Amino acid sequence: MGERVYHKEAFDRAKPEYRDAVLTAGIAEFSELGLEKANINVIAKKAGVSVGLLYKYFETKEDFFITCVEEATKTLEEIIDGVVNSDDKLLVRAEKLIRAIQATSGADSKYVKLYNEITRLSGNDGAAELAAKVEGLSASTYRNFIEAARKSGDIRSDCDTAMFAFFFDTLLMTLQFSYTCDYYRERLKLFCGDDIFGDDERMVKELLKFIESAFTFEHADVKRLEH
Amino acid sequence: MGERVYHKEAFDRAKPEYRDAVLTAGIAEFSELGLEKANINVIAKKAGVSVGLLYKYFETKEDFFITCVEEATKTLEEIIDGVVNSDDKLLVRAEKLIRAIQATSGADSKYVKLYNEITRLSGNDGAAELAAKVEGLSASTYRNFIEAARKSGDIRSDCDTAMFAFFFDTLLMTLQFSYTCDYYRERLKLFCGDDIFGDDERMVKELLKFIESAFTFEHADVKRLEH
């Protein structure tokens, strides 16, 4: 799990300026064009290094791509998760995350796009390993956090915390794509109109409403309210 | 909106057996390998027709791909939406959809994979038009349905129905991918464990729980229940 490394030793030894240039160019190009359409020779030129060097750092184009993805998702995680405090309650945390996601749609969109790009990888492409690396942390973080919230009575007691963590993450992940990736943006517009991108508060308010209710009320409450 | 057609007239005139063979082979190959890695010559061979004919039907590989996508999503929509009745209530509808999604992960997975594949298209690739075609129907169906439910008092009155339709669709769309596409499958496993694919009822129960609460309780209820 996460055993294999996707770069050669030379990359570890590389001058930081080269490392950075290579990753920056790779992330920019792969996020814009995707794995297949991106061109190694072009990336090398944009990075200001030779193709030869790139192949000293990475065995194949795919390996280079994955290294870029790892870097991108790590950065993205820092940006997004960086806004929450460990003692934020669920709704506070959700609000902060939503706002962070909305803020990320600009200059940092390349990280999200790259994240979206891996979403279609298949078994051969190392989907499992990559998923473990990319989703592993947030999966367990969310699960633990929600489990704790449940135990402390902050949220409903009758939920499968693993699944609810999954639903929570699903909503936020898709939100990220919806603010950044062309297809998802169009989809969001079709549901909510073009104005949605000019009215961040609406999204914050409604999504929080949705999440709050989902996480708060138990089925027993249904009965109670029916009176 | 959906103005441009992605096939030549010859495709309309084509013998049904050719039409079908071509679409079947295209859907199979594109869903497995993606737009770029799929090979036109291979598809032609598998379809039992010549490359030349393929190019009589479609201007470019991209056009052929999009035609396959349209066919796939149309089929998928029929499969998925075919299970609900127009007078099903939200939860009934949701349950039927979830079960249909779970059932689709087998032989029909190719349609979902192809749907997942378009999710990364960018503006140049005609993301907007495609999104309109693919998501347009379900977007308005959901919005109308949920708006009606709100008016009739079946669901909470304080929600932005467009947005709630979006959240609803988001959960189901991602569920589809999670049962079918490698990366999403891994992600689901990370959240809920490998057993999730052997325990369909768990998913049904928990997701319904999540949706029911999200759609039922108003913020006012929070106050009421606090007593």
Place this chain on the structure above:
Amino acid sequence: MGERVYHKEAFDRAKPEYRDAVLTAGIAEFSELGLEKANINVIAKKAGVSVGLLYKYFETKEDFFITCVEEATKTLEEIIDGVVNSDDKLLVRAEKLIRAIQATSGADSKYVKLYNEITRLSGNDGAAELAAKVEGLSASTYRNFIEAARKSGDIRSDCDTAMFAFFFDTLLMTLQFSYTCDYYRERLKLFCGDDIFGDDERMVKELLKFIESAFTFEHADVKRLEH
């Protein structure tokens, strides 16, 4: 010599409207794009007949091309030579030809372009046979005419009439190209300026001057004039 025919019998039996449509479309397309870049399927469509029929008429694209060339040069010859009377003297004839050439640069340019196109054919392409067909008539006409003029004392007596016929034809043939074919037009402009195409009289006057002197004066005259 001219033995081989470049069309099948079916073409002789063809309905005149088909014959004409096919030749017209062929001449238009071949003259504009050249043998290789012209497209048989496009020509068939423009002619309003099926490709199948075209191949009932001609064995190969090359044969069809040659048939078009024959037709075009025949037409061209009629247009150009049609203006002279059999008893015109050399200079009168030359003037009429020059003016006819200038007039041909418009709608009939396709015939000239097609003529220019064959000019690059090689042995394999049947250059010899084609040249015999296309140039044969004017070669012998000119030779005979000039020989007669020499005998009658209308032109200098010390010339090799075959060669002088060749030079005469060379000047006129190149003039044709210079009024019609892009490269030759540019070449003419480089020598004489862009205005040359707006001043037909200049060309008539100067070329006649050139030809008159070339055909009139014997070397002996040089001596005589030196006094």
Place this chain on the structure above:
Amino acid sequence: MGERVYHKEAFDRAKPEYRDAVLTAGIAEFSELGLEKANINVIAKKAGVSVGLLYKYFETKEDFFITCVEEATKTLEEIIDGVVNSDDKLLVRAEKLIRAIQATSGADSKYVKLYNEITRLSGNDGAAELAAKVEGLSASTYRNFIEAARKSGDIRSDCDTAMFAFFFDTLLMTLQFSYTCDYYRERLKLFCGDDIFGDDERMVKELLKFIESAFTFEHADVKRLEH
């Protein structure tokens, strides 16, 4: 005017042996088969380089072709013009040029064939630019030279020197083709018989005769001689 370059920078940096091999193979193949029928992969093989390298040097097959043409016409110009001295009189110059043309019909015929090939280029193909490059020099050289001859009284005073330069060049250019290109060879044979290729003196003598008279006598002379 000749602004655009038809090769990439890599071609400037290329090893001379590669440059030469590529140009030699290109000129050979293009002159024999023409732009369309020549095959890039075959040329690469004959040049002893990879196709990839060819495409490092040239953007497209067309660009490569034009570069070959430029090289060929440059070489041809050197061969042909190399035989004249700047102070040669018109007839001397003409004779030297004719003899040079006759001598070129052997091993160097490929340069002439390539020159003939461009003669059919159209506007889209960059006919104008190419004509400027190829004909530009000789056009102005001839014009200046003939103008000077007129002023010094070496030739007739009543001629439009630009036009006479054009006629002069026309005769020599066509002569080149007539000694080298299949169609033009056949045409020459039709006018002058097969023996013409075995009797170079005849051509020299007659063409000089033609040119001498054309350039020497004024119209006034006609009157004078009539007595």
Place this chain on the structure above:
DNA sequence: AATGAATGAGAATTCATTCAT
């Protein structure tokens, strides 16, 4: 005779990868 759907060899071009310097 007339059609036009169907073929498939062929050609231009791309680009991941190598390797001599």
Place this chain on the structure above:
DNA sequence: TATGAATGAATTCTCATTCAT
């Protein structure tokens, strides 16, 4: 370590030609 020239297999797309109807 760093370069970038060189490779050539692979892929998309074209189009002359065939043939069943």
